Amino acid sequence: MRMMRRSDVSSLRRSVDQGTKEQRQAVQDIIQQVKQNGDQAVQTYTKQFDGADIENWRVTKAELTEAYTSMDQDYRTILEEAAANIRNFHEKQQTVSWFDAKDDGTILGQKVTPIDAAGIYVPGGTAAYPSSVLMNVIPAQAAGVERVVMVTPPDKEGNIPTGVLAAAQLLGIDQVYKAGGAQAIAALAYGTETLDPVDKITGPGNVYVALAKREVFGNVDIDMIAGPSEIAILADHTAKADELAADLLSQAEHDARSSSILVTTDETLAEDVRTAVHAQLRSLPRYQIAKASIEDYGAIIVCDTKAEALDTINEIAAEHLEIVTADPFQDMAKVKHAGAIFLGPYSSEPVGDYYAGPNHVLPTNGTARFSSPLTVDDFVKKSSVISxxxxxxxxxxxxxxxxxxxxxxxxxxxxxxxxxxxxx
Incomplete structure (x- = not known):
């Protein structure tokens, strides 16, 4: 993990993955095939890329019910509690229509209307992300979206992870389809014989999913083109090195291109954190991924003053920002750019990933300078009213x-x- 000064921060900026020419062409071809051949194209690509030969790619009600009832009771309780927290937070984001009547008879206002249909992409295959179901579906439901459709890639046997289906069942989502990649995005955007098109597509995915979302934008809306995960931590002498190291590694294990950065004025803390990171790294199951991330995109930036440290944090504009200082609320007031802000030693980043309530779909790669987390507002339209x-x-x-x-x-x-x- 590199030690550096603020002047070197720009070297940590990752380029936006535009894909190769071949990848872009492949995505365009897939989208065209789905537009022309519908279900058949989706099923052909699912067999080609996921190894699953699926005749009926819509998940049945029996599969959804079975996933929910067979889930371990402890996990199910946690899922239900997390969903309640997330719903409570997002319902507070709801906005209403308003009208302003003037003495001369003029009426001006704003009409807030939910979109008709939202498509949720949930990554899958070798991994299971029920948290992605909760974080994408619940704000759509809080906005009043009537039809929410979910797509997620199956394994080679044509199955979807139990946790993902259980989360869908918990939220009352019965339109779930076994498809991933660019073909799933195309199906959501243009529809097939089985799946009616939606108005907006949200959710993370691999480079093919990102490129497909970019291609269909304009025909439908999308949330964002998300990059690899990232965390920045602003810390002082009050922080514990082993805790900071664990939080940095919580993002490093996501992806080899994930970014984990500590910003501090305390040189002793900086050295202790670097030592702790390398000690903890060795025991991680995803060692190779986390190691590549820490070596290529991990850094500890030592600043001369608190003001310089805060300037550095604002320059990074991280997806996740932890502030572990003597007065985190005071320091937060000087933060201008961050996707989600975690205050104090007990607000570790995974608290927000899974349970607290705020959305974990966040702007990455410096885009927190001009964009926001996924919210209820992403699923409504606002019409001006003039009379x-x-x-x-x-x-x-x-x-x-x-x-x-x-x-x-x-x-x-x-x-x-x-x-x-x-x-x-």
């Missing part, structure tokens, strides 16, 4: 017409002036 009275139009008609002519749009001006006949 002018005769009195209001009569008062302002000439100014509106003049403004139109300022832009050279005569028909706009005449559309206003033709109404003058009403009040002659």
């Amino acid at each position: 002018y009275s005769e009195q209001a139009l009569q008062q302002h008609a000439e100014k509106i017409a003049q403004f139109a002519r300022l832009e050279g749009l005569e028909a706009h001006a005449r559309a206003i002036e033709t109404r003058k006949e009403r009040w002659k």
